[in-house]
Amino acid sequence: MLRGRTVLLLLVLWAYLCSHGDGLRALKRTTGGRRGVALTLMGQDANGVPLRRSKRGWMWNQFFLLEEYTGLDNQYVGKLHSDGDRGDGSIRYVLTGDGAGTLFIIDENSGDIHATKRLDREEKAYYTLRAKAVNRITNTSLEGESEFIIKIHDINDNEPKFTKDPYFTHVPEMSPLGTVVMQVTATDADDATYGNSARVVYSILQGQPYFSVDPNTGVIKTALPNMDRETKENYVVVIQAKDMAGQMGGLSGTTTVSITLSDVNDNPPRFPKSLYEFKAPESSEPGSTVAVLRATDADIGRNAEMNYRITSSDGPAMFNISTNRSTQEGVITLRKPLDFERKRSYTLRIQVENSNPDPRFLRYAATTDEATVKLIVEDVDEPPVFDRVSYVMEVKEDSAVGTIVGSVSATDPDSSRSPVRYSIDRRTDMDRVFNVHPGNGSVFMLRTLDREENPWHNISVIATEFNNPRLISRIPVDIRVLDVNDNAPTFAAYYETFVCENAKANQRIQTVSAKDADEPIGGHRFFFSLAHEVSGKANFTVRDNKDNTAGILTRRNSYSRLQRSTYLVPVVISDGDFPMQSSTNTLTVRVCTCDREGNMQLCNQEALVLTAGLSTGALMAIIICVLILLLIVVLFAVLRRQQRKKEPLIISKEDVRDNVVSYNDEGGGEEDTQAFDIGTLRNPEAIEETKQRRDIKPETLNPPIRRTVVLPPAYRDNSDVREFINQRLQDNDQDPTAPPYDSLATYAYEGSGSVAESLSSLGSVTTEGDQDYNYLSEWGPRFRKLADMYGGEDSDGYRDS
Numbered sequence: 001m002l003r004g005r006t007v008l009l010l011l012v013l014w015a016y017l018c019s020h021g022d023g024l025r026a027l028k029r030t031t032g033g034r035r036g037v038a039l040t041l042m043g044q045d046a047n048g049v050p051l052r053r054s055k056r057g058w059m060w061n062q063f064f065l066l067e068e069y070t071g072l073d074n075q076y077v078g079k080l081h082s083d084g085d086r087g088d089g090s091i092r093y094v095l096t097g098d099g100a101g102t103l104f105i106i107d108e109n110s111g112d113i114h115a116t117k118r119l120d121r122e123e124k125a126y127y128t129l130r131a132k133a134v135n136r137i138t139n140t141s142l143e144g145e146s147e148f149i150i151k152i153h154d155i156n157d158n159e160p161k162f163t164k165d166p167y168f169t170h171v172p173e174m175s176p177l178g179t180v181v182m183q184v185t186a187t188d189a190d191d192a193t194y195g196n197s198a199r200v201v202y203s204i205l206q207g208q209p210y211f212s213v214d215p216n217t218g219v220i221k222t223a224l225p226n227m228d229r230e231t232k233e234n235y236v237v238v239i240q241a242k243d244m245a246g247q248m249g250g251l252s253g254t255t256t257v258s259i260t261l262s263d264v265n266d267n268p269p270r271f272p273k274s275l276y277e278f279k280a281p282e283s284s285e286p287g288s289t290v291a292v293l294r295a296t297d298a299d300i301g302r303n304a305e306m307n308y309r310i311t312s313s314d315g316p317a318m319f320n321i322s323t324n325r326s327t328q329e330g331v332i333t334l335r336k337p338l339d340f341e342r343k344r345s346y347t348l349r350i351q352v353e354n355s356n357p358d359p360r361f362l363r364y365a366a367t368t369d370e371a372t373v374k375l376i377v378e379d380v381d382e383p384p385v386f387d388r389v390s391y392v393m394e395v396k397e398d399s400a401v402g403t404i405v406g407s408v409s410a411t412d413p414d415s416s417r418s419p420v421r422y423s424i425d426r427r428t429d430m431d432r433v434f435n436v437h438p439g440n441g442s443v444f445m446l447r448t449l450d451r452e453e454n455p456w457h458n459i460s461v462i463a464t465e466f467n468n469p470r471l472i473s474r475i476p477v478d479i480r481v482l483d484v485n486d487n488a489p490t491f492a493a494y495y496e497t498f499v500c501e502n503a504k505a506n507q508r509i510q511t512v513s514a515k516d517a518d519e520p521i522g523g524h525r526f527f528f529s530l531a532h533e534v535s536g537k538a539n540f541t542v543r544d545n546k547d548n549t550a551g552i553l554t555r556r557n558s559y560s561r562l563q564r565s566t567y568l569v570p571v572v573i574s575d576g577d578f579p580m581q582s583s584t585n586t587l588t589v590r591v592c593t594c595d596r597e598g599n600m601q602l603c604n605q606e607a608l609v610l611t612a613g614l615s616t617g618a619l620m621a622i623i624i625c626v627l628i629l630l631l632i633v634v635l636f637a638v639l640r641r642q643q644r645k646k647e648p649l650i651i652s653k654e655d656v657r658d659n660v661v662s663y664n665d666e667g668g669g670e671e672d673t674q675a676f677d678i679g680t681l682r683n684p685e686a687i688e689e690t691k692q693r694r695d696i697k698p699e700t701l702n703p704p705i706r707r708t709v710v711l712p713p714a715y716r717d718n719s720d721v722r723e724f725i726n727q728r729l730q731d732n733d734q735d736p737t738a739p740p741y742d743s744l745a746t747y748a749y750e751g752s753g754s755v756a757e758s759l760s761s762l763g764s765v766t767t768e769g770d771q772d773y774n775y776l777s778e779w780g781p782r783f784r785k786l787a788d789m790y791g792g793e794d795s796d797g798y799r800d801s
Contacts, residue, residue, distance in 0.1 A: 207237030
């Protein structure tokens with residue numbers, strides 16, 4: 001029906017174009033046995049002049065082509081035809097645009113268009129091309145380009161593909177029916193606007209009856225209620241996506257969904273047993289672990305955390321229980337010591353419950369569980385036990401040796417009741433002041449005591465089982481020494497004062513106080529008075545202030561420094577304890593000259609010296625410091641001298657630090673003045689006969705023998721050359737240290753008046769002496785000098801030298 005309408009439309013268009021002027025060509029569409037269309041283009045007249053078209057009424061601008069063509073020949077697309085084409089081959093058809101020449105080719109004579117390759121709509125859905133007809137001779141276009149589209153028709157050649165493979169998800173256990181687990185998605189590359197090629201339907205291939213999938217959305221849901229993780233935790237669900245709306249012949253793809261049931265707290269903890277029995281020695285310390293029990297919970301993670309508590313016990317406040325969070329175990333620890341002789345077993349009731357219960361499941365089952373724990377106390381041979389934690393004893397400091405200070409008592413807590421032996425830990429009583437009776441534990445004195453020296457003594461008493469000496473106990477004993485009034489009071493300090501010559505009677509010149517080493521219970525009370533033997537002729541009086549101080553007063557109106565410069569005032573100080581103790585202390589008073597206000601102006605020299613001088617202790621400290629500094633200086637000087645006398649670390653003859661000898665140094669030329677003295681060649685007359693070579697290490701014991709060198713007559717007048725050669729011959733021939741040292745000897749001095757104009761290298765005297773040099777005389781005048789030197793008798797004498 002579509003084709004009939006198209007033909008009718010073309011006929012109407014043809015008629016319309018033909019009625020609008022001469023030379024217009026109609027665009028026509030032809031169909032044949034193969035699918036295609038023909039585009040007819042406006043051409044030219046016989047003279048090649050383009051025909052003018054007043055109006056193009058309609059143009060066919062779209063081809064259709066199926067994808068994935070599997071034929072052996074090129075796929076026919078359509079035909080281009082111009083009404084100016086008379087079939088004589090004068091018109092050539094040209095195709096340009098997407099894929100022209102590669103994917104699409106055109107027969108330039110007939111206008112047939114073919115596709116050269118199999119096309120895939122998923123790669124490219126349509127191609128835009130342009131066609132025109134040109135004159136083959138002039139290559140001019142018969143009309144403008146016509147653009148058309150080749151649209152690729154889709155076929156169902158792509159299966160649905162899931163966005164992931166596999167999927168991983170989880171859903172809580174005990175979920176109700178229809179709980180959404182997740183959604184899977186599959187895509188189809190086919191054209192969704194053409195047919196059902198891209199319409200995907202989901203189905204479940206594996207995972208029933210536990211899960212289901214929505215066929216349109218791909219949403220996976222639970223198909224059974226209350227699935228239990230403790231029964232089965234992991235599920236594998238296979239989902240299929242099929243196109244063509246799931247009809248027969250549609251393509252499909254699958255994916256795997258791994259579903260894990262996540263845990264919820266739906267199980268209470270349970271004890272594996274209802275009765276537990278543990279044993280603990282009675283020597284266990286408070287805080288130590290005496291029992292460990294563990295309840296089980298089918299849940300995991302946070303849902304398996306539990307708490308333990310003691311609901312009842314026949315030993316109140318004896319035990320404590322806590323939860324080990326890493327192992328979820330109940331740990332029972334001691335709060336008080338165990339005693340086998342007092343109680344031999346304990347019974348406890350332990351309860352366990354979830355730490356994080358889920359209210360949704362509280363009504364289904366009990367959330368707690370209980371078990372009984374029986375703890376048996378094991379007997380242990382224990383050390384003696386003192387009846388106190390510590391002892392405090394008191395003794396007067398004037399007590400006699402052997403006085404009993406107090407006693408300690410310890411017993412064996414075991415049923416055997418072994419006797420106990422006592423002793424003093426001498427590490428706490430190094431001076432052996434006290435001792436203890438080994439049988440009854442009485443502590444008595446071995447030495448007299450002095451409270452002022454040591455008011456407290458801290459010792460330890462050891463109790464040992466008589467039958468097992470390895471079991472011992474120690475207890476601290478603190479002994480306080482009580483004070484008795486055995487010390488007399490004295491001045492609190494050294495007092496020295498002055499009195500003015502113009503002093504008045506009863507004038508206070510000094511206030512004194514007292515000190516006492518004793519410590520009476522009621523505190524100190526001192527009494528001051530002037531010594532009885534001087535009270536009748538005293539120049540000063542003592543007034544007791546009733547507050548443990550006293551004032552020194554003048555007794556007359558004036559004093560003369562010239563008559564007497566110093567007065568010694570004896571002051572008696574007594575305490576109020578029993579027995580009363582007293583002492584006489586001396587106050588030094590110096591007579592000084594004062595002004596009218598009583599300010600001292602002049603005193604005797606002795607008073608000034610004593611006032612400004614240093615004490616004996618300070619002088620001794622200064623002297624000791626000076627001696628120590630001198631001793632340090634002397635020791636430092638002695639150590640420095642000893643270090644200088646020390647032998648070196650390496651004294652062996654095999655010391656290799658200076659034994660490296662180099663044999664590859666040829667010297668530095670004329671500028672090297674250290675290796676060779678070039679001045680000798682420049683001035684041979686200044687050479688020293690005893691000068692040694694610098695490039696070798698001479699160690700010969702015999703001095704070189706000077707030998708006479710006989711030179712040819714031509715060189716006898718050249719004294720400088722003769723001495724130079726003689727010296728060099730002696731150095732090289734007589735010095736045995738020359739080999740194997742490398743020495744480069746340079747003989748560049750020719751002297752003056754050379755007839756030969758050049759000097760050849762001189763042969764060494766170490767060459768063979770029987771060589772015949774007479775042939776040199778036959779070489780002409782240039783070698784006459786050499787012939788005279790080596791050919792005659794003089795030459796032989798030279799070689800012998």
